[in-house]
Amino acid sequence: xxxxxxxxxxxxxxxxxxxxxxxxxxxxxxxxxxxxxxxxxxxxxxxxxxxxxxxxxxxxxxxxxxxxxxxxxxxxxxxxxxxxxxxxxxxxxxxxxxxxxxxxxxxxxxxxxxxxxxxxxxxxxxxxxxxxxxxxxxxxxxxxxxxxxxxxxxxxxxxxxxxxxxxxxxxxxxxxxxxxxxxxxxxxxxxxxxxxxxxxxxxxxxxxxxxxxxxxxxxxxxxxxxxxxxxxxxxxxxxxxxxxxxxxxxxxxxxxxxxxxxxxxxxxxxxxxxxxxxxxxxxxxxxxxxxxxxxxxxxx
Amino acid sequence: xxxxxxxxxxxxxxxxxxxxxxxxxxxxxxxxxxxxxxxxxxxxxxxxxxxxxxxxxxxxxxxxxxxxxxxxxxxxxxxxxxxxxxxxxxxxxxxxxxxxxxxxxxxxxxxxxxxxxxxxxxxxxxxxxxxxxxxxxxxxxxxxxxxxxxxxxxxxxxxxxxxxxxxxxxxxxxxxxxxxxxxxxxxxxxxxxxxxxxxxxxxxxxxxxxxxxxxxxxxxxxxxxxxxxxxxxxxxxxxxxxxxxxxxxxxxxxxxxxxxxxxxxxxxxxxxxxxxxxxxxxxxxxxxxxxxxxxxxxxxxxxxxxxxxxxxxxxxxxxxxxxxxxxxxxxxxxxxxxxxxxxxxxxxxxxxxxxxxxxxxxxxxxxx
Numbered sequence: 001x002x003x004x005x006x007x008x009x010x011x012x013x014x015x016x017x018x019x020x021x022x023x024x025x026x027x028x029x030x031x032x033x034x035x036x037x038x039x040x041x042x043x044x045x046x047x048x049x050x051x052x053x054x055x056x057x058x059x060x061x062x063x064x065x066x067x068x069x070x071x072x073x074x075x076x077x078x079x080x081x082x083x084x085x086x087x088x089x090x091x092x093x094x095x096x097x098x099x100x101x102x103x104x105x106x107x108x109x110x111x112x113x114x115x116x117x118x119x120x121x122x123x124x125x126x127x128x129x130x131x132x133x134x135x136x137x138x139x140x141x142x143x144x145x146x147x148x149x150x151x152x153x154x155x156x157x158x159x160x161x162x163x164x165x166x167x168x169x170x171x172x173x174x175x176x177x178x179x180x181x182x183x184x185x186x187x188x189x190x191x192x193x194x195x196x197x198x199x200x201x202x203x204x205x206x207x208x209x210x211x212x213x214x215x216x217x218x219x220x221x222x223x224x225x226x227x228x229x230x231x232x233x234x235x236x237x238x239x240x241x242x243x244x245x246x247x248x249x250x251x252x253x254x255x256x257x258x259x260x261x262x263x264x265x266x267x268x269x270x271x272x273x274x275x276x277x278x279x280x281x282x283x284x285x286x287x288x289x290x291x292x293x294x295x296x297x298x299x300x
Numbered sequence: 301x302x303x304x305x306x307x308x309x310x311x312x313x314x315x316x317x318x319x320x321x322x323x324x325x326x327x328x329x330x331x332x333x334x335x336x337x338x339x340x341x342x343x344x345x346x347x348x349x350x351x352x353x354x355x356x357x358x359x360x361x362x363x364x365x366x367x368x369x370x371x372x373x374x375x376x377x378x379x380x381x382x383x384x385x386x387x388x389x390x391x392x393x394x395x396x397x398x399x400x401x402x403x404x405x406x407x408x409x410x411x412x413x414x415x416x417x418x419x420x421x422x423x424x425x426x427x428x429x430x431x432x433x434x435x436x437x438x439x440x441x442x443x444x445x446x447x448x449x450x451x452x453x454x455x456x457x458x459x460x461x462x463x464x465x466x467x468x469x470x471x472x473x474x475x476x477x478x479x480x481x482x483x484x485x486x487x488x489x490x491x492x493x494x495x496x497x498x499x500x501x502x503x504x505x506x507x508x509x510x511x512x513x514x515x516x517x518x519x520x521x522x523x524x525x526x527x528x529x530x531x532x533x534x535x536x537x538x539x540x541x542x543x544x545x546x547x548x549x550x551x552x553x554x555x556x557x558x559x560x561x562x563x564x565x566x567x568x569x570x571x572x573x574x575x576x577x578x579x580x581x582x583x584x585x586x587x588x589x590x591x592x593x594x595x596x597x598x599x600x601x602x603x604x605x606x607x608x609x610x611x612x613x614x615x616x617x618x619x620x621x622x623x624x625x626x627x628x629x630x631x632x633x634x635x636x637x638x639x640x641x642x643x644x645x646x647x648x649x650x651x652x653x654x655x656x657x658x659x660x661x662x663x664x665x666x667x668x
Contacts, residue, residue, distance in 0.1 A: 085502035
C-alpha cells in the first residue's frame with residue numbers, strides 16, 4: 001500500500017475538519033478526493049504530507065508513519081499545495097533549479113520525468129513565475145513537485161482556476177505519470193475530473209461518503225434519472241420542486257436532472273404537470289447518473 | 301552543502317529583485333547618516349539674539365561686539381523698551397535677549413559690579429540652555445580680560461576640558477547611533493520579513509515538505525543579510541570618517557568584529573520575530589515597534605540612560621543596541637580595546653545565543 005489512512009480525525013478549535021477517515025491507496029494508483037470547498041481535503045493532504053498532526057488515528061505514506069518518520073516522507077513525496085506556492089520573483093528555470101537543488105538532484109537527472117510537461121513551458125523559461133498564466137503556473141508547480149522523482153505525489157486541487165483546455169492537458173499528464181509508477185493522490189471540486197481517477201473517495205464535511213471506482217459509484221446510483229428541459233429553465237426548476245413526487249431536482253448544464261419517488265413513474269405525467277404550469281417545449285428522456293448526481297444523493 | 305548554496309542563491313535573487321528591499325538596504329543607511337550628520341544637530345550656530353541696551357556705554361558695546369563676533373550668535377536687532385521683549389519672542393525668530401541694566405558701564409567701573417539679564421526662549425529647552433551657557437562663557441572671558449592686571453587673591457579658575465570630543469560635535473554622537481539603528485533595521489527587519497514572506501506566500505509549506513533542514517533554512521536566510529550588513533557597516537564607517545571627519549581611535553579590526561557580532565545579534569532577533577509572526581505585516585510592525593523605538597529611545601543614543609527613571613534604566617539593559625553603542629563609542633572615540641569592552645561584548649554574545657536557542661526551539665517543523 002502506498003498510502004494508508006486509518007481512523008484519522010482532526011479538529012481546529014471548535015471545527016471538526018476530519019472525522020474518522022479511513023482509506024488505502026495502492027501503489028501506482030490515481031486516487032481522487034472529490035468534495036466541495038471546506039470538505040476537509042486540504043487538511044487531509046497536510047496530515048499526509050506531515051505538515052499537520054491528526055488528533056486521532058494513524059496514517060502511513062510509502063510505508064512511513066506520518067508522525068514518526070516524517071523526515072523520510074519529506075524525502076519521498078512531491079507536494080503541490082492548493083495555493084500557487086512557487087517563488088513569483090524567480091523565473092521558471094530558477095524555480096525548477098531551486099527545487100531540484102533542495103531535493104539534492106538536478107534538472108538533467110530527472111529530465112525524462114518532467115520532459116513532456118516542461119517542453120510546454122520551456123519557451124517561457126526566463127519569465128518570472130508570477131507572470132505566467134494559471135495553466136502554466138500549474139504545469140510549473142507540477143514540474144517542481146516531480147523533479148526529485150517522488151514515490152507519491154500529492155496534488156491539492158491542481159486544476160482550480162485553470163481553463164478547461166489546460167485542465168484536460170493536466171489530467172492527461174497525470175495519467176502518463178501514473179504509468180511511470182508514481183502513486184497520485186489528487187483532490188478536486190470538479191466532478192467531471194473524478195471520472196478520470198482509478199478510484200475516488202467522495203468527501204463532505206470531514207466524512208467520507210463513499211469510496212469506489214467512478215464506474216461503480218455511478219452504477220450504484222439507486223434511482224432512475226431523467227434529463228428534463230424546457231424553454232424556461234428557471235421556471236422549470238421552480239415547477240419541478242413543487243411537484244409532489246419529486247425526489248431530487250438539480251440543474252445540470254442545459255438540462256435539469258430529475259428523479260422521482262415512485263417506482264412506477266411515468267414521464268408523461270410529469271410533462272402534463274409541467275405544461276399545466278405554462279412551460280413549453282418540455283422534453284424528458286432517461287439518462288445515466290453522473291458522479292455529481294451520486295454526490296448530491298449521498299450528501300442529501 | 302549544495303542545497304545550502306542553492307538556497308542562498310535563491311535568497312540573493314529575492315533581495316536583488318525586490319526594489320523596495322534594495323532601497324531599504326542601501327538607500328536608507330546613506331540617507332540616514334547624511335540626515336543625522338548634516339541636518340539634525342544639537343550644536344548652535346548663528347542663533348538670532350536681540351539686545352536691549354539701557355546703558356549704551358563703551359563696555360556694553362564691547363560686549364555686544366564680542367558676542368556678535370562669535371559664530372554662535374548673530375545680533376538680529378536692537379530693542380528699546382522692556383515690553384518689546386515679549387513681542388519679539390512671540391515672533392519666534394529671536395531665541396534670546398540680552399538686557400543690560402541702566403548705567404551698566406558706569407556701575408561696572410564705579411562699583412565693580414553690573415548686571416546683565418539673559419532671557420531665553422525656553423520652548424526648546426536644549427537650545428535655551430546652550431545659548432545661555434555660551435553667552436555666559438563669553439561674559440566670563442570678557443571679565444577675565446578686564447581683571448587680568450588686577451591681582452585678586454583666592455580665585456578659583458575652573459579649567460574645563462572636553463575629552464574625546466573636544467569640539468562637542470554632535471555627529472560623533474549620531475554616527476554610532478545611526479549605525480546601530482541601521483544594522484538593527486536591516487538585519488532584524490529584513491530577515492523577519494523574508495522568513496514570514498515564505499509563510500505568507502505558502503512556499504514555506506513546500507520547503508517543509510522537502511529534505512531541507514530547518515537550520516539550513518534559517519542560516520540560508522540569514523547569510524545574505526550578514527554579508528549585506530557588513531557592506532552597510534563599512535559604508536557608514538567610511539562616510540563618517542571621510543565626510544564627517546570622525547576619528548577612529550581604536551582598532552578597525554575590533555570595530556569590524558564587534559559590528560559582525562551585533563549584526564548576528566540583530567539577525568537572531570529577526571529570526572525570533574519571524575517565528576512568532578504569521579504575516580510580513582506583523583513582522584514589520586513588531587520590528588519597528590519592538591526594536592526601532594527602544595533602539596532610538598532607550599539605547600542611550602539620544603537620551604542619556606543615567607537620567608532616565610530607574611525602571612527604564614533597568615529595561616535599557618535588555619536592549620542589545622545599548623551595549624553596542626557603548627562598544628562603538630569606546631572604539632571610535634576613546635580608542636579603547638577589548639580589555640575595556642569585554643563585558644559588553646560578552647553580554648551581546650550571551651543575548652545572541654539566547655535568541656538563537658529560542659528561535660530554534662520555536663521554529664515549527666510543521667504548520668501548527
